[in-house]
Amino acid sequence: MHITILGASGRVGQHVLRLALEDGHRVKALARSPEKLAGMSHDRLSVIQGNAVCEKDLKAALEGSEAVVSALSTDGGTALSDSFPLIVRLMEERGIKRLVTVGTAGILQSRLEPGKLRYQSAESRRSLTRAAEEHHAVLRLLESSALDWTIVCPTYLPDEPPRGEYRTMRDYLPEGGSRISVADTADFVRRQLESREFVRARVGIAY
Structure with a gap:
């Protein structure tokens, strides 16, 4: 599969990128800081330096893609809600x-x-609710779109070794869940690329 990863140089994005390559996918990675991906050179990887709020950069990243993974962060501002209308329009x-x-x-x-x-x-x-408000804006946008979307919703994200086992639940955080590693979150994201279980749904994930 040809996949575009947005926010590929971030914590979750880097893990998803590595897993996608291991799965044999061809990947275009859009990153503001491509030097962070210097150790991931691969003949199935194209790294594009750019910003998800720039239409030209997004067009280059989406060219030939069959699926998109977004690991974009809220960045302390409105970058997420600014980029998603453009992402959705270009995908459609x-x-x-x-x-x-x-x-x-x-x-x-x-x-x-x-x-x-x-x-x-x-x-x-x-x-502070700024980040959640940004993600809520994305949710409302996706609900009104024609895309087959899945929003993976982790709780506290420590950098620790993956366990390979975790709980997921449609629309809710698994009861008592308080943490999920970056690596296991990325594993679940990777699995959704070829799954229809949670299409047009939010998914809570935790240990």
């Missing part, structure tokens, strides 16, 4: 249906306050 124009994106557990449904998302409820322990 090119007939690219499959999108797997990494979100946050804050946009899963709250168990404590039905009808609210976790970041809107007492279930969230975070006092």
Whole structure:
């Protein structure tokens, strides 16, 4: 499969990139800091220096793609919600249906306050909601799109060895879940590229 990875030089993005190459996919990686990928040279990898809010860069990254993985971060501002309308439009124009994106557990449904998302409820322990609001904007956009999207929603993301076993749940964080490693999150993202189980759904992931 020909895959585009956005945010490929980030923590999750680098793991997804490595796993995609191991799976035999051809990958175009869009990265603001391609030097971070210097150790991943491969004949099936094309690294494009660029920004997801730039239409020219995105067009180059999406050329010939069959699926897209977004590991873009909120970056402390509006980069995520600024980039996604462009991403969705360009994917729809090119007939690219499959999108797997990494979100946050804050946009899963709250168990404590039905009808609210976790970041809107007492279930969230975070006092700052900017990142969750950005991901919520992406969720609303994807719900109104024609894409076959999946939003992978991890909770706390430590850098630790993968366990290879974790729990997932549609729309909710698995009960009692409080952490999931970057590596295991990337493993689940990789698996969604060829799975239809969670199409047009959010998925909570935790140990």
